[in-house]
Amino acid sequence: MANSEDKFNAVRDMLRGSGTLVAFSGGVDSTVLALLAKEAAAKVVLLTVLSQVVPAADHASAEMVARELSITHRVVTFDWLGQKELSRNREDRCYQCKRALGRLWLTEASKMGLSRVVEGTTASETEGRRPGLRALAELGIESPLLKAGIRKEEVRTFARANGLSVHNRPSMACLATRFPYGTTITAEGLSAVAQMESAAREILGVVCVRARAHGDVARLEIAPQEMERAFDIDRLRALDEAGRKAGFKYVTIDARGYRTGSMDE
Incomplete structure (x- = not known):
């Protein structure tokens, strides 16, 4: 079994030389992925999507952490509530949401001349229903931390060792997860x-x-x-x-x- 250092080196190897867009929330996972991309990729841009299902405090945190990393940061707005297939909150909501976000990421990456889009799912997040991962895989969006077998606790240890301010930030799911399926959001x-x-x-x-x-x-x-x-x-x-x-x-x-x-x- 690979040790943590080998796993993080594997992520660097995956990202090496490419122009990369990192789907960036400002949480510990996407922040660690952003740092690894900065170390390995030819060009890196962080993209944060503002929407109604993400608390305003998370948006502010993403801006702060992007400055901490000294990586180019772009922000786009997504009208989540305006998408009826999302706000009606059917059981496929997460799948449809990730497909919509993934397409947005790909569009923005193309505008910036970036060939790769990555996001920060870890190997700790594969239990239970994960339709969002299927949607991203269908679009060709990569999850390097997951592919390398990196778990959440390893991400936090790496973040702490590298002096990242978000090393102990709690995980946050989008606010849409607070409602039973079938309840209009x-x-x-x-x-x-x-x-x-x-x-x-x-x-x-x-x-x-x-x-x-x-x-x-x-x-x-x-x-x-x-x-x-x-x-x-x-x-x-x-x-x-x-x-x-x-x-x-x-x-x-x-x-x-x-x-x-x-x-x-």
Whole structure:
């Protein structure tokens, strides 16, 4: 089995000499991929897509990290809610979303004369339903970290060793994952879950929390190691008040805590 250093060298070899567009969120995975591309590729451009399903704080973070890396950064806007095949939130939403984003990445890469488009999925993200990966593969978009067998913990270790500020940044999925399939996603709904999650992080002092929206109920998933912070009467009352301000009638704590893909259960 290859060690971590060999795996990261394999990614450099994959990227060597090519003009590369990196799909860039500013998270730890795409940041590490961007750094590896900078070290190996002939030309690198980071592309961040602004849309309604990505919190504004993530957009700001992407700009900051791009400056930290000293790599050319481009930003484009994508009207996610304007795409009916996405906002109606069918079970193929993730597949359709990744196809739409992938086509956008390819279009922008072509405009800039870049021959390769890469994104930062890791080998830790292959369990469960991953229709988005299938969509990207169909478009010829590469996932070098995944191909090299690099896992999330290896990415964080590499980021820490290279002094990247995002080494401990929690993973974030797009806000569309907060809604059950079949529930139409609206600007108001997205605002409500974003507001609820921001309030929960502030009230509880937790890092990992998701607000799953079930009509007028916000079901909070909190990382198991942080859940005990929620069981304080004053904090619970504050969460209830925050939920009402966000537009929910009830706020509940999921006893199983945070897990990836709970809406697929």
